[in-house]
Amino acid sequence: MTMLGATLAVPAAARAQDSIFDTFARNRVLRNTDREGNTVAALDAIDTVEPILSVDTAHNLQLAIMQYEQIMAAGGWEQMPRDIFGLVAGVDRRSVSRLRDRLIMSGDVPAEQQSKKDIFDEYLDAGLRQFQARHGLLVSGKVDAETFFALNVPADYRLQQLRLNAMRVEAISAELSDRYVVVNIPAATIEAIDAGLVARRHTAVVGRIDRQTPILHSKVHEINFNPYWHVPKSIIRRDLIKYMNEDPNYLANYRIRIFDGGGNELSPTDIDWSTDDAVNYAFRQDPGGENSMGHVKINFYNKHNVYLHDTPTKSLFGENRRFHSSGCVRVEDVDALVAWLLRDNGDWDVTGVEAMFNSGERVDVAIKNPVPIHTTYISAWANRQGTVSFREDVYEYDKAGKVTFDDA
Template sequence: MKTSRRTFLTGTGALAATALSQTAYAQTAIDEILSSSQRGLWDDQFDARASTQDGKVVSTEPIFSPATVSHIEQTLLQYQDIVARGGWPMVPGEKALRLGVVDPDVEHLRRRLMYSGDLSERAGISQAFDTYVDAAVKRFQTRHGLPADGVTGRFTFAAMNVTAPVRLGQLETNLVRLRSMSGFLGDRYVMVNIPAAQIEAVEGDRVVSRHAAVVGKIDRQTPILNSKIHEIIVNPYWNAPESIVRRDIIPLMRKNPNYLAENSIRILAGDGTEVDPMTIDWSTEEAAKLRFRQDPGRINAMASVKINFPNPHAVYMHDTPQQSLFNGIERFHSSGCVRVQNVRDLVTWLLRDTEGWDRRRFEQTIQNDADVPVQLSNPVPVYFTYISAWATGDGVAHFRDDIYGRDGVDELQISTL
């Protein structure tokens, strides 16, 4: 679902108007923030409970669940009230604030964190970036999919300064998406959340494992789809799609004629015979008519495993030799397929009901054999979806970068700013 900016903001205004009589508690909390007393620096009398907020930031509840829908509906009331009362304050974003800093901008930061429920109003207002502010910043960063290092860098400031009406609209937009997927999705299933670049393996209404993912670039987007995982290929060959041959391999060969040999990529004709790269005119795109296949091995683009499921987009999930990509603040680097961190754990879970394929055999096959297809005894549903906002408890809202611009507001595409 994509929303125009006018519809987005008009809807949030209407919602705010209906919330005034329902949120006396939230109004009282905001009043306390506005009248919060000044604190001395490093006040030892301040109890640590003042930085502990209600609601679960990390939860085993699946994003696709009736509980998530209920949580986001409750969270909307709080955001409606914040919007009706003028929104939260902007935070100056020129300084990297961190534990131990004393700076006037910390007062703005404290107020902003109080509005979003990350810091209790009992913490008071001061210029000290103390341990309570540190915990609150880390909580905020966790809710926004950022590294929880407690330092207010560029992306943290950008997330904080998205306006309250826009966040309210983002919640509303995603509530519609969540409601459409809150029914029975299977006894166990895999959900790939594209803007979060995260994967959930779900069983019995509980997330049994989460995996960081690398998904498609803005110009090579990972598609929305529903399918069933039916096959695992251990130590697969990688057959380069024609789009990658044209966009990547041909330009690379023009720069470095040894590129294919260095990356164990062979060129095959239609009859399966190998073609010598030196016989191809790389100044043209004639090579795009041929098949490019990378041998299994350490540098293979899919590394140890490929996860297959029928779909019209020719995408799949797989391992990667570029493990460092999973540590990035933003993980939108692929050509549409989904790379999975700790993929062997996910595959072991997928193969659980497939006779003879325990973790030990899987690992031995990786070490000893190449291109081994394994059919799942019970195919597992997989859902590629686009959820950029949800909630895990009362008032605990999670937001992600609207990387593909599907929420309809440029302000939400933080990584492109």
Template sequence: MMKTTRRHFLTAAGALAGTALAAPAFAQDILDDVFQSNRRGGWNDQFDAKAAGGEAVQSAIPIYSHETLMYTQQAITEYQNIVAQGGWNEVPSGNKLQLGVVHPDVEAMRRRLMISGDLSQRAGLSQSFDTYTDAALKRFQRRHGLPADGVTGKYTYAAMNVSPQIRLGQLQTNLNRLNQNMGSYQDQRYVMVNIPAAQIEAVENGRVVSRHTAIVGKIDRQTPLIDSAINEVIVNPYWNAPESIVRKDIIPLMRKNPNYLRDNNIRILAADGSEIDPLTIDWSTEDAAKMHFRQDPGKINAMASVKINFPNSHATYMHDTPQQSLFNNLMRFDSSGCVRVQNVRDLVTWLLRDTPGWSRQRFEDTIRSGQNTPVQLSQAVPVHFTYVSAWSTGDGVVHFRDDVYALDGNQELQMSQAI
């Protein structure tokens, strides 16, 4: 591969020079620093996470906050300047790079990580994947919602090789979303579900008190945008299968395995509440799609221990799941539209905090009882399902996520579908 030169980086600078003049010093001088960087990377270097650009990425600042709005505006200015100075180089994606590897592609990656602010110029340019590079790559991965394992896989390369022009557009699109919806996030306590990040924030007094990994809707069964208020928690819920799941999932499964309903504690109920024998139904048709399918509470219930309700026209809710291993998946877009919550008992305990008589102990005891128990919150907690795929929560910390529902206007940002 032809070696990247300073001339190659600065080719596009003229067109956007006016924008560059307004950018902060961090962005103005970054390419000069990269190309003047000394050669380093020997294994006897003392590791310094700060010098490597390994500052913490996680923040207690809510995505919807005036601070995030300010930082995102600053990030846009920085990315405008990076674009004006020629952007960053494409990193060859044919090799697995990780700590201990010595390869020419490592130098290209180090240069790329310097330009985006993940790797300090003090770490220098080298073909050695050293501890500086390891910390910087993990920082990059965390900013992009990827497993911070310090190993270059297909999703890391895909995120790394999105051009700064496209990233700039993504930031501008999401700044508009933040501006348009900021007024909805002024409550003292609220829950925010960020769909492309597959993450939930419980916010109180302007700070995130807990974050929860989520599983949200598939591309063909998308989680909707919602503004509502959580008014009920159901411990040991029944699961009532929506018609779409009966039609798309249950009927095809019954055709393959006539015992599927029995094995999964799902009953078919008539209008008067009586139970209908599945053997009396012709499963070669879709007549059953209009019937009421209800799963008993229990460990294999689709919602496991708890369901979180809030009024909305989509029949959408949040819930626990018996499939806890799914929270470890990189692409957590696997539901039929509702939102599964990791560590949901912590979230529910926070929601029930002001409801008399519902301590954590009573909540856990009720789960163990196996009894279906609806609990009305004494004070409803606002909940917002939103779509933010790019934001910044600190100086130099810019987050990007996969545009899973293709709402950002550029196919290259829908990486999970392109790979």
């Protein structure tokens, strides 16, 4: 029994000693890991002046295709096991080496880190953050659910995505002008392009899956300051009737008025909300803080009655998946975009635009030199630094193999 006790005691002592070593290793990693610096570096790798849509993008995509063809020639990358979920800097686990190999294969971790195996070190933290930035995910340095999903998209799927998007870019790039706006739906971003470079980049909220933002090419021709919102019949039918049945004060709370065909204002009690009677009337929201278009509407010619606009719900810009609108596009920091669009109209700088917002005055301004706008579906692109970005095929246009679009 004494011998058995001694035998059992040895592994316990070893485990305690290993635990101490693990703690030292973990503390060293945490001391050496500049999380904030790694996040900045990851975002800098994608926040370059190269547009998502340009002649250069077409060339960059061809280089990316070659890179992913080499990845496929090497066998691609393996599927990640469930036990990588939750991995973060400082963890010492066997699955760390598999995550490291995966990120080496996609170029997010330097190949010379191959010998570093089971400890989630500062190099792996930087690589994971770069991977997250390239895929439009929250840059956390932790393998969360969305990161786990993105890591397990096969290499051959990514290669096909690059090839498909290269054809999309090539189909449009030859027609681009010197100055234009791009709304990229899968990324939910907007770029203002000047002389082939990104002058401004904005986070956006685009159409949800059942109310998609259309693919089109047009020209931005007018700015409406402090606009009325004329509620589309589709939203009256789908949303407004439901909201009024849930809360009879909904229209009053959001300063929405009802008018008949003769322009006479009606009371909400004049409408039978148990039917679709409401679609026979016009609903108009007054300018102000609750207005669904915020302080400004940016008009461009199209048959879908869609436009860019401000929004009172700024919190949506902080989400990863920004597919919430009914087809129109909400713009973060919209004052700066409006000032850029009005560049040739005289004294419209950001200060002047904000002053107009704050005045509450209803003013329409025709853009002196209308600016081309392209709403696009580019789910994979690359910049000249070799950073390749991917986004989810939210409208399933990649799945359908669509290269051109009827409205384009």
